Amino acid sequence: MVLRYAGLYGEFLRQRLKVLLEYRINFLVGALSTLVMQGASVLAIWVVMRQVPDLNGWTLAEIWLIYGLLTLSKSINHMFADNLWTLGESYVRTGMFDRFLVRPIDPLFHLLADRFCHDGIGDLIIGLILVFAAAPGVAIAWTVPKVLYLIVAVISGGVIFIALNLITGVSAFWVMDSVPVIRVVFETHEFAKFPLAIYPQAIGILLTWLIPYGFASFVPAAYLLDRGISPAMAWAAPFVAAVLFTIAYRAWLFGLRHYSGTGS
Amino acid sequence: MIAAVRRQASIYFSFAAMAPKMMLAYSIWVWMEFFVQSMGLVIFVAFWTAVYADQATIGGLDLDQTLKYIILARIFAPLAMNTNMVFRFGTMLREGQIGIELLRPVDFQAANYSVSIAFILTDLVMQIPLAIVGWLLYRFQLPTDPWVWTAFIISALLGNAYVFFFDWILGCAAFFITETWGLSVLRFAIAGFFSGALIPLAMMPDWLRVIATVLPFSQALYVPVGLLSGILPVSDAPTIWLGQIAGILVLGFLSRQVFRLSVRKVTVQGG
Numbered sequence: 146m147v148l149r150y151a152g153l154y155g156e157f158l159r160q161r162l163k164v165l166l167e168y169r170i171n172f173l174v175g176a177l178s179t180l181v182m183q184g185a186s187v188l189a190i191w192v193v194m195r196q197v198p199d200l201n202g203w204t205l206a207e208i209w210l211i212y213g214l215l216t217l218s219k220s221i222n223h224m225f226a227d228n229l230w231t232l233g234e235s236y237v238r239t240g241m242f243d244r245f246l247v248r249p250i251d252p253l254f255h256l257l258a259d260r261f262c263h264d265g266i267g268d269l270i271i272g273l274i275l276v277f278a279a280a281p282g283v284a285i286a287w288t289v290p291k292v293l294y295l296i297v298a299v300i301s302g303g304v305i306f307i308a309l310n311l312i313t314g315v316s317a318f319w320v321m322d323s324v325p326v327i328r329v330v331f332e333t334h335e336f337a338k339f340p341l342a343i344y345p346q347a348i349g350i351l352l353t354w355l356i357p358y359g360f361a362s363f364v365p366a367a368y369l370l371d372r373g374i375s376p377a378m379a380w381a382a383p384f385v386a387a388v389l390f391t392i393a394y395r396a397w398l399f400g401l402r403h404y405s406g407t408g409s
Numbered sequence: 410m411i412a413a414v415r416r417q418a419s420i421y422f423s424f425a426a427m428a429p430k431m432m433l434a435y436s437i438w439v440w441m442e443f444f445v446q447s448m449g450l451v452i453f454v455a456f457w458t459a460v461y462a463d464q465a466t467i468g469g470l471d472l473d474q475t476l477k478y479i480i481l482a483r484i485f486a487p488l489a490m491n492t493n494m495v496f497r498f499g500t501m502l503r504e505g506q507i508g509i510e511l512l513r514p515v516d517f518q519a520a521n522y523s524v525s526i527a528f529i530l531t532d533l534v535m536q537i538p539l540a541i542v543g544w545l546l547y548r549f550q551l552p553t554d555p556w557v558w559t560a561f562i563i564s565a566l567l568g569n570a571y572v573f574f575f576d577w578i579l580g581c582a583a584f585f586i587t588e589t590w591g592l593s594v595l596r597f598a599i600a601g602f603f604s605g606a607l608i609p610l611a612m613m614p615d616w617l618r619v620i621a622t623v624l625p626f627s628q629a630l631y632v633p634v635g636l637l638s639g640i641l642p643v644s645d646a647p648t649i650w651l652g653q654i655a656g657i658l659v660l661g662f663l664s665r666q667v668f669r670l671s672v673r674k675v676t677v678q679g680g
Contacts, residue, residue, distance in 0.1 A: 168588040175591030182598035189607040192617065193460055196467045201459045264594070325441035332445045335452055343459040344451075 150254060157258040165263055172263060179223070179267025183216060186338075187271065203340045206282025207370060212338050213275025214295075215362035216268050218302025219334065223265030226257050226307040230327060233317030240407045253311075253397055285369050295365065297383055302361025304386035306334070309356065311393035315400035330356060337362040360385050420515055421523040428527035432535070439535060446483065447542045453479050454546055468612035470640065473549075478609050478638040480543040482630060487532035488569050489604035489630035494521065495596050498580035499589025508677035518577065518665065525573055552637065560646035561637040567653035568629035572600075574660035575625045581671035599624070605631030609640060625660070628653055 165172045190212070194205040203211075236242040236256065245252040276295075285291065313330045317323035333351075337358040341349040353359040360382040368379035433439060457479060461472040470478070501507040511517060543549075552558065579596060583589045601607060604626035610618050621627045632649055635641035641649075 168586065170586040171588035171591045173591075174586075174595055178591045178594035178598060181595055182601075185598045185602035185607070188602060188617075192608055192613055193467070196612070197460055197464050199463075200456075201462060264591075320437075322435065322437070325435075325437045329441055329444050332448060335449065339452075339456060339459075344455050348451075 150250075153250065153254075154258050158261050161259075161261045176263050176266045179264045180270055181267070183268060183271040187212065187275065201340060201343050203342075204282070206279045207366065208339065209275045209279035210283055210370070211340060211362045211366040213272050213279060214299060214302065214365055215272075215334065215337050215358070216275060217272030217299045218306055218361040220265045220268035220272055221300070221303025222306035222310060223268050224262055225265075226310060227262035227265065228256050228260040229307070229310045229314040230324060231260070232256065232314050233321050233323040237317050237404070238321045238407060242404070243406045252401065253394070283370060291369060294379070295369070298361075298365035298379075301382040301386040302358075302365075304390050305357055305361055306331075308386065308389040308393040309358075311390075312396050315393075315396045318400035318404045334358040334361070340367075357385050357389065421519060424515075424520045425523040425527035428524055429531040432528065432531045442535065443538050446536070446539045450480065450483055450539065450543055450546060453483065468609065470609060470611055474638065474640060475609065476547050477549040478634060478640055480547060480549060481634045481638050482606050482609075484536045484540050484543060485533070485565070485630060485634055486604075486606050487529050487536070488565055488633065489572055489600055489606065489626045490597065491525075491529055491532055493528070493593070494525065494573065494576035494580040495583070495589050496593040497521070498583035499587070499593065502583050502587055502589075502676070503678065505678040507675060511672070511675070518668065521577075522570075522573055526569075529569065552639070554643070557637065557643050560643050560649075561633050564636060564646065564649055564653065565629065565633035567650060567657060568625075568632055571625045571653055571656045571660060572629045574657065574664040577664040578660065578667045581667050584671040584674040587676070600626040603627060604629065605634070609635070611640060625656060628656065 165175075187209075190208065191205070194200065194208065199205075200208060232242075236245075242252075242256075245255045248255060280287065309330055310327055313327040314323050316326045320326070333356050336344060336348055336352050341352055341359055341363045349359070353364070364374055364379060364382065368374040368376070454476060457472065457475055460467070461475070465471060467475070498507075501510055510520075513520070576596070579592070580589070582592060586592070603621040603624045605621070610621050610627060610631050613621060621631070632641065632653075636643055636646060636649075
């Protein structure tokens with residue numbers, strides 16, 4: 146079954162690339178645009194941080210690590226699950242969602258595989274640049290377990306992003322246009338670009354336990370840097386991601402049961 | 410003569426009147442934008458407060474000046490960010506709407522400028538709740554000198570027109586590449602940094618400040634907000650206006666020439 150879905154994903158991806166390459170310049174500019182978008186924020190932080198010794202005790206390299214981990218997690222969501230944003234506008238409202246229900250594959254898989262988002266490549270590149278740029282400047286002994294943890298943390302972060310977008314995106318089955326609902330929750334990830342310690346405590350709790358973007362950035366970075374995060378807390382990331390995705394998938398199934406086509 | 414001017418004004422006013430209706434049609438979007446912007450404000454205030462924890466000044470600005478500038482820059486960001494001509498050109502081309510637009514017996518550029526101004530004014534009205542949140546978070550004092558407000562309003566209008574003509578030239582790329590989503594995101598990212606929406610130009614190293622000065626975006630945001638927040642002396646206003654007017658004349662002329670040449674490549678899609 147996994148192989149069948151992997152093969153199907155490859156086929157969807159091939160078709161998507163054909164569509165994207167129809168407008169070649171837009172394809173290239175689109176991939177570049179996210180790079181520049183993230184680059185602008187990174188440049189702004191560099192401009193400020195080069196003039197101060199640290200941010201609440203966090204050096205520039207440590208902030209790169211936090212920012213880079215978050216951007217890598219975000220890139221997974223951006224590349225492979227961006228279609229959750231358009232569920233209401235492009236599928237439910239137009240009636241196009243009906244075709245997912247009559248095909249012999251999982252509708253959620255079909256929705257996600259229907260559009261690989263090349264804009265996310267820019268996020269991936271910036272995330273990698275930041276983590277590699279941070280590595281020599283931070284006090285981390287890079288052992289195999291730590292590198293493995295980093296990979297697990299990034300994938301867990303990506304799943305957390307997808308799960309939160311899925312939970313909010315399901316609202317499309319009732320309100321048609323789900324973008325505002327998704328965005329209100331999604332934009333809180335902006336907090337997680339910096340050490341949570343710079344915010345009021347309530348925001349730190351919110352970003353760790355309610356909307357857990359903290360597990361995609363601050364928690365793994367602080368653990369790797371040995372800054373007060375216990376191994377148990379750090380390794381909770383994959384479990385948080387799994388629990389959140391289970392909740393999200395149940396919400397999706399609940400939404401599916403209440404879906405009624407718009408007709409045509 | 411007066412009747413003809415009135416008639417023309419009423420035509421372009423009709424175009425402009427569509428903008429608030431479009432923007433306010435879905436109230437959930439208005440509230441979402443308010444929430445997202447307010448959250449951004451909280452992040453900015455927390456970030457800058459942490460930055461200044463052990464530092465009295467950065468780039469010659471103290472914490473009060475920086476926070477005041479940053480909050481005002483977020484409130485007035487639509488001046489530099491929202492002319493959106495690149496995206497609009499792309500949409501008109503993709504959906505085939507460009508055929509109808511070009512056939513209308515009005516000046517295409519003037520009609521789009523009316524719509525752009527209306528979008529920005531509507532956006533600024535929608536920023537009022539954000540201004541209240543900003544004031545509650547950080548009780549900054551706005552200037553009481555009417556000359557400062559006059560300098561701000563004139564430089565904001567001129568700076569926005571400058572950016573509009575720049576965007577018009579950029580938007581003409583749509584006639585060649587048809588799909589402009591990527592280009593509009595790219596423009597948004599560059600404008601976000603070089604307009605001074607993220608950090609005041611005074612904090613940038615020289616090489617970045619030169620680029621920011623060459624590009625038009627700072628004229629629509631950093632300059633007017635700099636005047637309003639006191640970063641730029643109001644006595645500089647006449648020199649600033651002259652520079653902006655020169656930019657408008659050059660880019661205004663160029664934009665019409667570029668459009669005249671580019672529109673020959675138009676493809677009206679659909680049927």
